Amino acid sequence: MSACAQDASLPHRPAAFPRAGSGWKGEPLRLAALLAPAAAVFAAFFLLPLVRLILIGAGGAEGWSAYLTTLIDPGHLDSLLSTLALSAGVTLVTLAVSTVAGLFLVRHHFPGHALLVALLTFPLAFPGVVIGFMVIMLAGRQGVIGTITQALTGGKLVFAYSMAGLFLGYVYFSIPRVILTVMAAAEKLDPRLEEAARSLGASPWRVVADVILPALKPALISAGALCFATSMGAFGTAFTLATRINVLPMTIYTEFTLQANIAAAAALSVLLGLITWAALAVARSVAGTSVAAAG
């Protein structure tokens, strides 16, 4: 949305700014004028294509019922469910790994601490294609895991070109964002709260369940929603690993470019958008307003 913000600040039309003496009557007009550039960009790059997309989805031979047909098509439904399962799995694993690691990094300072944090946030710099490439290097046919397992057991373990490879890549890709959010939230925890719980007899695990996790909850929901949305829509990694991986963005790509089934591709796109948006909306209502940034 940075393009949008830039555009809003660009025009300098004196006519749009009434003189200060004109009173409150000019105020709505002035606000409308100030909003106009942003509204124009929003309309041009979001609203129009979206409406067009929705219309295309209904523009096939079946009309609006194409949405229902697309949804209940076994191939598409399967793709949708596996994408949901993958994203949910990635979100849960990422949250678990990042919470443990983030808390540890906030509580313990050791030589190389800053370097480790910097390394952990490194994947933020990679596009999906590079992540996919790295998964292949690790678990592909010539990968490290394959070589090691062959030396040890004689059988080669290869899982890069499947859901498992994609799962690994997404978790790797998601950890930095979640870890940074968890660390920011964990630094604000009041250590006295934990000491109070312990003085009342709570074991370390109870302190985690009763004090630390409730305090981190808004941050975890917000980071989790973002992680889920990213996994739902990510494409580059899947594309690098294998064209046959059955996730929704790949299905949309296949329908669009290979089958030229534009109506189905459009319907699936709208569906993907709706589900992801709904996930963010639910997260926002559960966590309060703190997910606004993620939306």
Added chain:
Amino acid sequence: MPDSFHLDAVPIRLERCGKTFAGSARALEPLDLTIRGGETIVFLGPSGCGKTTTLRIIAGLESPDPGGRVLFGEEDVTALPIERRNVGMVFQSYALFPNMTVAENVAYGLKVRKLPRPERARRVEEMLDLMHLGEFAGRRIDQLSGGQRQRVALARALVVRPRVLLLDEPLTALDAKLRDSLRLEIDRLLRGLGITAVYVTHDQGEAMALGDRIVVMAKGRVAQIGTPREIYYQPADGFVADFIGTMNRLGGTVRGGMLNIGTASLPWSGADGAVELLVRPEDLALASEDDGHLGGSVAAAVFLGDRTRLVVEPTDGPALTVDTLGRSELGRGDRVWLRVDPARVLAVP
């Protein structure tokens, strides 16, 4: 107060409890101290004096340096973590659980102890009533004032019937008026419950009002242990004298059993030579020129209602603070004479 609230009074013994934090100077010199069962002991001192470290060693949040031991009654608890010591803690920042209601906060320790639900509810209600918090049972923490929050924190700490109650600057975050009323309430509670209590503060007023005994600390060492009266009237050294209340310093010389200050010679037992004398503001009396010992002029007069505090600049020596009657009409520039009662003067060598 109902009988069920009366708690076992457990004595606490610290043996050679020192504390050195990694990479810094020693926070606490090895300390031996016995806290009697049911006694309220106050650790008093400026920040960084080791008072909070001592409290945290008793709590089990810090372990003493090797060789130190903490005993609750006959039981050596040195190796036990705080969650197995059965202590109650109250913090300056309240440290209430924000995701729980008032009643849930108070019930937390009982829930952790797996008390059956009806028993839990009964004890929580009893405790909320004792702390005048009954009407707030269902409130969220952020709907309470600071004073109410600290009362919830006290209720939460006491409902589990701890062996010792540990209070770390519990009134510091409150404004002056609330501080006074809550201090009275804490006093009433501690006396009523008969619990052993350790109270940490930097406020000498709180220390004097609450402590059966006060441990004055400075730079990781105990400067003096005594009742509030002993600490106030017989300070062990200049630091304690300055830290507790206001203390004047007067220079004098002793020669042949007589103490010479200002224009006066007073009978005095002590070796010849220069002495520094400590006098409280209320122990310096205004007098006429004939029976005054020290002359000076009023540099400032502060009306405090019940008394007027004068700052008097003597002809030589540092300024003296003198408390006189509230209705005193003296003002800046007036000549005054002060009388010193040798019985109320302390000499530091």
